[in-house]
Amino acid sequence: MEWDWNFVWEIMPTLLEGLKITILATVLGAAVAAVVGLVFAILRMTAPKPIARATSFIVEFIRGTPLLVQLYFIFYVLPDIGIRLPALLAGVIGLGVHYGTYAAEVYRAGIENVPRGQWEAAKATNLSARQTWIHVVLPQAIPPMIPALANYLIAMFKETPLLSAITVLELMNQAKSVANSSYRYIEPMTMVGIFFLIMSLISVVFLRWLEERYARVEER
Amino acid sequence: MTDWSGYIGLILQGALVTLELTLMGSVLAVIMAFVAGLGRVSRFMAVRALATTYIEFFRGTSIFVQLFWVYFVLPFAGVTLSPLQAGVLALGLNVGAYGAEVVRGAVKAIGREQREACVALNLTRGQAMRHVILPQALPLMLPTFGNNAIELLKGTAVVSLISLTDMTFQAQVVRAQTGSTLIPFAVILVLYFLMALAISTGMRWLERRVTRGLDGVRT
Numbered sequence: 001m002e003w004d005w006n007f008v009w010e011i012m013p014t015l016l017e018g019l020k021i022t023i024l025a026t027v028l029g030a031a032v033a034a035v036v037g038l039v040f041a042i043l044r045m046t047a048p049k050p051i052a053r054a055t056s057f058i059v060e061f062i063r064g065t066p067l068l069v070q071l072y073f074i075f076y077v078l079p080d081i082g083i084r085l086p087a088l089l090a091g092v093i094g095l096g097v098h099y100g101t102y103a104a105e106v107y108r109a110g111i112e113n114v115p116r117g118q119w120e121a122a123k124a125t126n127l128s129a130r131q132t133w134i135h136v137v138l139p140q141a142i143p144p145m146i147p148a149l150a151n152y153l154i155a156m157f158k159e160t161p162l163l164s165a166i167t168v169l170e171l172m173n174q175a176k177s178v179a180n181s182s183y184r185y186i187e188p189m190t191m192v193g194i195f196f197l198i199m200s201l202i203s204v205v206f207l208r209w210l211e212e213r214y215a216r217v218e219e220r
Numbered sequence: 221m222t223d224w225s226g227y228i229g230l231i232l233q234g235a236l237v238t239l240e241l242t243l244m245g246s247v248l249a250v251i252m253a254f255v256a257g258l259g260r261v262s263r264f265m266a267v268r269a270l271a272t273t274y275i276e277f278f279r280g281t282s283i284f285v286q287l288f289w290v291y292f293v294l295p296f297a298g299v300t301l302s303p304l305q306a307g308v309l310a311l312g313l314n315v316g317a318y319g320a321e322v323v324r325g326a327v328k329a330i331g332r333e334q335r336e337a338c339v340a341l342n343l344t345r346g347q348a349m350r351h352v353i354l355p356q357a358l359p360l361m362l363p364t365f366g367n368n369a370i371e372l373l374k375g376t377a378v379v380s381l382i383s384l385t386d387m388t389f390q391a392q393v394v395r396a397q398t399g400s401t402l403i404p405f406a407v408i409l410v411l412y413f414l415m416a417l418a419i420s421t422g423m424r425w426l427e428r429r430v431t432r433g434l435d436g437v438r439t
Contacts, residue, residue: 060413061409061413063370063416064370064374064412064413064416064417065374065409065412065413065416066373066374066375066376066377066378066388066412067374067377068377068378068380068381068388069377069388069391069405069408069409069412070409072388072391072392072405073405073406073409076395076401076405077401077402077405077406079401080401080402158280158281158282158285159282159284161282161284161285162282162284162378165381172284172285172288176288179292185292185293185296186293186296189285189288189289189292189293190289190293192285192288193281193285193286193289196280196281196282196285197277197280197281200279200280200281201276201280204276204280
């Protein structure tokens with residue numbers, strides 16, 4: 001079978017429709033991941049020991065199991081206990097919780113990398129806990145986290161095709177349905193690959209820039 | 221009451237397929253990682269460019285897209301693969317691309333003085349790589365390789381979508397036949413976690429093995 005440009009232009013609107021959902025899922029998933037990651041990080045660092053242990057275990061468990069199975073779990077098991085979620089919402093929650101465990105590690109590393117001397121200095125200058133966090137710790141902890149978080153954002157973007165398995169009509173699913181109705185696989189599948197490749201090549205450039213901008217705060 | 225023993229057998233059969241995929245995928249990934257990783261530090265421009273293209277291409281798209289591409293598009297180019305072959309190929313090439321960056325990073329991390337000592341001892345480039353650089357670089361690679369192997373294990377779930385009867389596929393079969401959702405999915409989640417645990421334990425053991433005798437060589 002030959003590559004057919006006319007067919008490519010014909011399916012383009014459908015694919016772009018899917019791309020919109022893909023981007024929407026990524027943005028929402030990232031928001032959920034940022035919050036979930038923060039909760040996990042705080043629980044692991046400040047909660048009493050048994051809770052911190054349990055959180056660590058949950059984080060390890062989520063990181064050790066496939067996202068696809070977690071999505072199935074959310075989409076198929078939760079309705080049995082009365083929580084019926086629309087496919088996109090289930091997908092966003094799945095993505096968010098999965099990548100939240102990665103974000104938690106980034107937060108923890110960022111905060112632990114602030115030297116002890118900074119905490120002691122804050123105490124010595126009689127800052128309250130709130131002031132210490134807002135004016136001393138977070139301004140130093142957040143910039144180095146940004147490239148790492150952006151890295152996971154890109155990873156999450158690339159994982160969104162998994163949502164097609166729970167019937168979300170994102171890019172991959174649109175391509176599959178086009179392919180199944182026209183019996184032409186080359187163009188839709190290749191276009192999906194090209195879309196992702198272009199997006200991630202752009203984001204690699206963006207990531208390099210972020211790294212240069214934020215990774216070297218200590219040297220200032 | 222459902223008779224679970226048959227269904228458990230089905231899931232265990234799937235677990236075998238998952239293990240098989242993980243193992244074969246890892247072998248291909250390690251080979252690709254070393255070929256492309258050493259390719260990136262080659263002195264020939266063409267080899268470097270080729271390795272970089274491979275790495276960027278496979279890291280730029282997800283395993284899912286690559287798998288579908290291999291399975292659905294390659295047949296039109298005359299290459300028809302069984303689902304298992306497609307799965308191993310896509311997983312191995314994908315994770316190999318991530319591994320290649322690890323190999324490159326570890327080789328680069330070995331100090332200049334080691335290379336200079338090799339030149340002083342008149343070792344050829346091949347000898348220097350085999351006897352001096354790689355033995356020291358290997359322990360640096362192992363922890364990340366462990367993580368990559370777990371990523372590969374997690375990636376195997378995707379092959380269920382091209383109708384390969386792995387653990388996730390069998391869980392779907394059980395769900396369709398029994399109508400029970402919690403048990404099959406909870407069981408395979410636990411099994412995946414145990415496999416990931418086995419990988420990370422195995423890698424830590426391997427790390428101790430290869431660092432033996434290197435005490436004091438690196439600071």
